[in-house]
Structures are given as C-alpha cells and as structure tokens.
Amino acid sequence: MTSEQVAATGYSTGCQGVETCICPRPTICADDIPSMIFLTISRCCAFFDYPLYMLLFLSKTHNLNNFLQTTILGIFINFSDYHKVHGLFGIIVGIESTTHSFFHILRWARRNDDIQYLWQSQTGVTGLVTLICMPLIVLPMSIPYLKKKMTV
Numbered sequence: 001m002t003s004e005q006v007a008a009t010g011y012s013t014g015c016q017g018v019e020t021c022i023c024p025r026p027t028i029c030a031d032d033i034p035s036m037i038f039l040t041i042s043r044c045c046a047f048f049d050y051p052l053y054m055l056l057f058l059s060k061t062h063n064l065n066n067f068l069q070t071t072i073l074g075i076f077i078n079f080s081d082y083h084k085v086h087g088l089f090g091i092i093v094g095i096e097s098t099t100h101s102f103f104h105i106l107r108w109a110r111r112n113d114d115i116q117y118l119w120q121s122q123t124g125v126t127g128l129v130t131l132i133c134m135p136l137i138v139l140p141m142s143i144p145y146l147k148k149k150m151t152v
C-alpha cells in the first residue's frame with residue numbers, strides 16, 4: 001500500500017521512511033522498516049510450521065502409518081518409527097510458535113498503542129493463549145527430567 005492509502009486506513013499515519021508498506025488491518029500494520037522485518041520473520045515462522053502441523057498429526061495415525069509401511073513409500077520412508085519425528089517436530093513447532101509470538105509482540109510494542117491488541121483482539125488473545133500453553137506442552141515432553149516428574 002502507498003503511504004496515502006495507509007494513512008486513510010485510520011490506524012496508521014502512513015508509511016514512515018519507505019514509499020510503500022504493509023497495513024491490511026490493524027493487527028498486521030507494519031508501516032516502517034523494523035516493523036516490516038519483524039512481520040516478515042513472524043510470518044515466516046508461522047508458514048514454516050504448517051507442514052510440520054500435518055506431519056505431527058500424521059505421525060500419530062498408527063493405522064495409516066502401518067498401511068503406508070506396506071506400500072512402495074515404505075521402501076523410502078520408515079513409517080514404523082514416527083515417534084522420533086513427532087518429538088522433534090513438536091520441539092521445532094514450540095520454538096517457531098514462540099518466535100512467531102515474540103516478533104508480533106515486539107512489533108506491537110514498538111508502535112504507539114498497538115500492544116493493546118495482545119488482549120483486545122482475537123488475534124492477540126489466541127496468540128497469548130498459545131504462548132502460555134506451548135511451554136506447558138513442549139517442555140515436559142522434551143526434557144526427560146520434567147517428564148519423569150509428571151504424574152500419570
């Protein structure tokens with residue numbers, strides 16, 4: 001968007017230091033270079049995770065994995081031991097989700113009153129819930145000491 005188009009949105013005064021910027025809605029408005037860099041990092045983290053979400057799900061579909069092991073794909077991919085894949089991708093998703101949230105919060109904290117989106121928008125609230133819940137899932141599953149301390 002051009003600086004004039006961004007200024008017309010009402011949630012930004014226009015692009016700062018650049019001719020065009022990204023400002024489709026208030027929660028994703030990046031109207032200067034650092035904000036655009038933070039938004040790019042945040043989005044890359046999120047888009048990188050999409051295939052991992054699918055593989056996390058598929059890694060626990062035992063009937064499907066057993067079937068795939070008997071197909072031609074079973075020659076190239078060992079579908080019988082997907083627990084390691086699940087554990088590794090779970091850790092990666094935890095790191096990526098935390099990084100994604102961190103750069104959104106950093107971007108909002110830089111702009112005037114945008115940090116309020118963290119608790120006043122659906123985007124911010126769901127991200128905050130994820131940021132709080134993710135360590136509660138990933139850490140006990142990836143750190144053996146914490147896993148032993150969990151009761152059954």
